[in-house]
Amino acid sequence: MKKNRIEKDKKTGILFIAAMVVVVVIIVASIVCYGKLRDLWLEQCVINDFETQVSITSGRMVKADVIAEEFGLKKGANLALINFRKKRSDILEKIPNIKSISVSRTLPDKVAISFEERTPSARVLTKSKKSRYGRVVDSDGVVFIFQNGTDMLPVIREAYDPGTPPGANLKGKALSALMLIEACKEPDFQELGILEVDSSKPDFLVATLGNYSRLKIAWRDMDENTRKSRENLTKQLKYLVNAMRTRVAPDSGIIWNATYIETPERVTANTQEKL
Secondary structure, eight states: OHHHHHHHHHHHHHHHHHHHHHHHHHHHHHHHHHHHHHHHHHHHTBOSOHHHHEEEOOOSSSOHHHHHHHHTOSTTOBGGGOOHHHHHHHHHHHOTTEEEEEEEEETTTEEEEEEEEOOOOEEEEETTSOOOTTEEEOTTOBEEEOOSSOTTSOEEEESSSSOSOTTSBOOHHHHHHHHHHHHTTSGGGGGGOOOEEEOOSSSOEEEEOTTSOEEEEOOTTTTSOSHHHHHHHHHHHHHHHHHHHHOOSOOTTOEEEEOOSSOTTOOEEESSOOO
């Protein structure tokens, strides 16, 4: 009886060992097969002909070769080994001129990249005029460098040097100045023709208008980039335009005052005030 039990235990042990060997063999075979399949897949993802496998749009300031370099796209590179999501995030942080990037993969060996550049809404200088050359801001408030064709854009003057760096957002009164410029692009207010907005005053903005009259303006919640703030600005501008249209005397030398937050309909004109 005891002898039969021992033999049974031996058979069970042998079967267990055999089963373990089979499992190990299957695991090793699976790893080997996976490795070979992975190698075969990676071979299919190599860039051998850049012109036919990679498509990148080119912008006005950011060229296609810059994007290719940032993504590591070149002959011999392997598309399967590139972390496109991380590269995209890194590029958006590194190059503020780019607003968005779209990456489209066609497996296994093709990729298409398109990007949208930011559009300048205003030039950004400082009160002392000692500022980074080519600084502009888009309608979202992001500062970046754009050096071509910006001479006719309105100017936002920040209070202090060196001003908001590229890649950062305008804040405070400088952002309020951008809100004013954007609002004056609407058909109802285009006649104001904003040339420059000085954001260095603590309580109001000083704008130079297209007829070279000056404007002091403030509105409720002006330091908040919200829909309510923009609505209050629109209300203020409507009263301003109405007041300007009713004035018969020449506008040269006039300083318009639209700083009355609680009573936006109160707009005055002064030829004696100094700013």
